[in-house]
Amino acid sequence: AQSVTQLDSQVPVFEEAPVELRCNYSSSVSVYLFWYVQYPNQGLQLLLKYLSGSTLVKGINGFEAEFNKSQTSFHLRKPSVHISDTAEYFCAANSGGSNYKLTFGKGTLLTVNP
Amino acid sequence: DSGVTQTPKHLITATGQRVTLRCSPRSGDLSVYWYQQSLDQGLQFLIQYYNGEERAKGNILERFSAQQFPDLHSELNLSSLELGDSALYFCASSAGERRSGEQYFGPGTRLTVT
Numbered sequence: 253a254q255s256v257t258q259l260d261s262q263v264p265v266f267e268e269a270p271v272e273l274r275c276n277y278s279s280s281v282s283v284y285l286f287w288y289v290q291y292p293n294q295g296l297q298l299l300l301k302y303l304s305g306s307t308l309v310k311g312i313n314g315f316e317a318e319f320n321k322s323q324t325s326f327h328l329r330k331p332s333v334h335i336s337d338t339a340e341y342f343c344a345a346n347s348g349g350s351n352y353k354l355t356f357g358k359g360t361l362l363t364v365n366p
Numbered sequence: 367d368s369g370v371t372q373t374p375k376h377l378i379t380a381t382g383q384r385v386t387l388r389c390s391p392r393s394g395d396l397s398v399y400w401y402q403q404s405l406d407q408g409l410q411f412l413i414q415y416y417n418g419e420e421r422a423k424g425n426i427l428e429r430f431s432a433q434q435f436p437d438l439h440s441e442l443n444l445s446s447l448e449l450g451d452s453a454l455y456f457c458a459s460s461a462g463e464r465r466s467g468e469q470y471f472g473p474g475t476r477l478t479v480t
Contacts, residue, residue, distance in 0.1 A: 286468065288471075294473060295368060295370070295456060295471040295472050295473040295474050296456065296458075296471040297368070297471070298468050298469075298470070301468055342409065352397070352399075352414055352421065352422055352460075353399070353411035353414065353422055353424055354399075354401075354409075354411065354469060355411070356408060356409035356410075357408075358408045359408065359409075
């Protein structure tokens with residue numbers, strides 16, 4: 253079964269510092285990967301997605317992610333974070349068969365401090 | 367705003383009761399997904415409907431049921447409620463049933479069972 257692991261439950265950083273949120277997935281077949289962000293008391297918003305093609309994917313709000321098949325990773329990065337990036341970030345995968353569900357990681361709480 | 371609406375926003379009820387959560391997908395989207403978010407289980411897929419038909423089932427309890435109506439809105443029915451059913455319930459929609467299709471999430475319904 254598909255599984256998604258987010259290696260850090262919490263990541264505190266200072267404003268304007270770079271950040272990387274790590275995500276690993278397990279799958280023996282082709283996989284589609286997504287990053288979602290959840291601001292307090294809100295639903296999930298899609299940041300970016302990898303379907304095929306270029307392994308570097310750019311998303312909204314200055315975020316990007318790199319798909320690495322050999323390491324089964326899909327890490328999210330931003331070169332300079334803002335206070336407003338404070339939120340929970342979820343990595344998700346969708347793979348194989350007739351099941352269209354998203355399998356989510358446990359989430360990473362990014363806290364940006366002034 | 368994702369275009370997906372969910373009502374009610376909050377629901378407080380007692381154990382043993384039954385509730386209905388409602389979701390309206392984005393205009394034109396045929397697929398509706400239900401997810402449960404809790405502190406201990408994280409985000410879990412419950413069930414998917416496509417154009418009125420059940421397409422995929424996840425970890426949905428037998429006490430829970432869902433349906434999608436001809437106007438494409440969906441309802442999630444939770445019965446014989448237990449304390450452990452307290453969670454945030456999200457609805458998501460996508461244009462079709464392609465697994466590469468991104469899912470757009472509603473703001474969620476927070477259910478509290480006392």
